Amino acid sequence: MPIYECTENQFIENLRKMIDTNFKIIVKRSIKIHADIKHNISRVPDCEFNKYNRIMRRSKQRANVYSVKPFYDEFHNRFYIDDFKVHSARYSRMITLSIPYFKVEYSFDIWGETYAYNFDVLFNPAVKIERRNIKPITLKGKNKSKSVLLHVLSFKPPRLETLQIELPQSVLIFDVNQKIKS
Amino acid sequence: MIMKPGKLQVKSLSLYIPIESVVKEITQLGFSEVASATVITDAKFWIKRVFKKNQEYISVSDEIGDADYLRDPIVTIYGKQKTVKALRKLE
Numbered sequence: 377m378p379i380y381e382c383t384e385n386q387f388i389e390n391l392r393k394m395i396d397t398n399f400k401i402i403v404k405r406s407i408k409i410h411a412d413i414k415h416n417i418s419r420v421p422d423c424e425f426n427k428y429n430r431i432m433r434r435s436k437q438r439a440n441v442y443s444v445k446p447f448y449d450e451f452h453n454r455f456y457i458d459d460f461k462v463h464s465a466r467y468s469r470m471i472t473l474s475i476p477y478f479k480v481e482y483s484f485d486i487w488g489e490t491y492a493y494n495f496d497v498l499f500n501p502a503v504k505i506e507r508r509n510i511k512p513i514t515l516k517g518k519n520k521s522k523s524v525l526l527h528v529l530s531f532k533p534p535r536l537e538t539l540q541i542e543l544p545q546s547v548l549i550f551d552v553n554q555k556i557k558s
Numbered sequence: 559m560i561m562k563p564g565k566l567q568v569k570s571l572s573l574y575i576p577i578e579s580v581v582k583e584i585t586q587l588g589f590s591e592v593a594s595a596t597v598i599t600d601a602k603f604w605i606k607r608v609f610k611k612n613q614e615y616i617s618v619s620d621e622i623g624d625a626d627y628l629r630d631p632i633v634t635i636y637g638k639q640k641t642v643k644a645l646r647k648l649e
Contacts, residue, residue, distance in 0.1 A: 421624070500596075538595035
């Protein structure tokens with residue numbers, strides 16, 4: 377069964393043509409959260425990276441990324457010291473800061489063919505100064521945790537409107553987990 | 559096909575005009591921005607902005623990042639016939 381990948385424009389227009397001919401359509405929708413290395417801090421364009429420039433720097437897209445201040449990554453529970461290599465262009469699978477995202481898949485079937493439109497929506501970063509308890513690591517064994525002010529990086533999920541495609545009521549939308557290829 | 563003027567319909571447009579002109583037209587139609595996010599599709603980065611007016615929705619996806627080709631904002635409308643008509647004039 378062939379699956380045709382569409383752009384947003386193609387998918388909506390294909391769907392519209394079906395609606396206009398009074399076809400009854402079932403659109404399958406899958407929205408899943410991911411936090412793998414597919415989208416990382418080095419790959420994003422400059423205008424997206426600028427949201428992080430209070431705490432990180434890079435020379436260009438896909439280059440090494442370094443911390444410019446000590447910061448705590450709340451989503452991944454990681455603390456970065458100043459001038460630390462946050463992302464390595466050479467070892468990008470091992471040393472990186474991944475950006476969580478929603479993987480959204482829309483599809484419909486007609487005459488044994490599937491038409492699909494897939495997109496990923498990034499979480500929005502927020503950098504703020506907060507008081508946190510951190511435990512200094514020294515060679516002298518146990519240390520008491522200290523309460524300090526530091527930069528905290530957190531990720532906020534995008535609003536629902538950016539994940540959804542508004543469709544007429546005549547179109548049935550079924551939420552699914554994943555498509556199992558037969 | 560004959561559509562009732564008040565009935566909500568879907569339409570997607572690929573507009574070869576600057577994003578600012580598209581947003582200006584949408585704002586003049588009485589829509590206000592309710593959400594925006596960075597979207598990755600077709601191996602490209604986009605800023606997706608969602609506008610709302612009562613039951614009507616318009617999403618505008620504009621490509622970001624380095625590219626030396628002509629960019630076309632994608633406008634997807636779920637709205638009344640007059641909204642679709644107003645934005646089709648920009649084509």
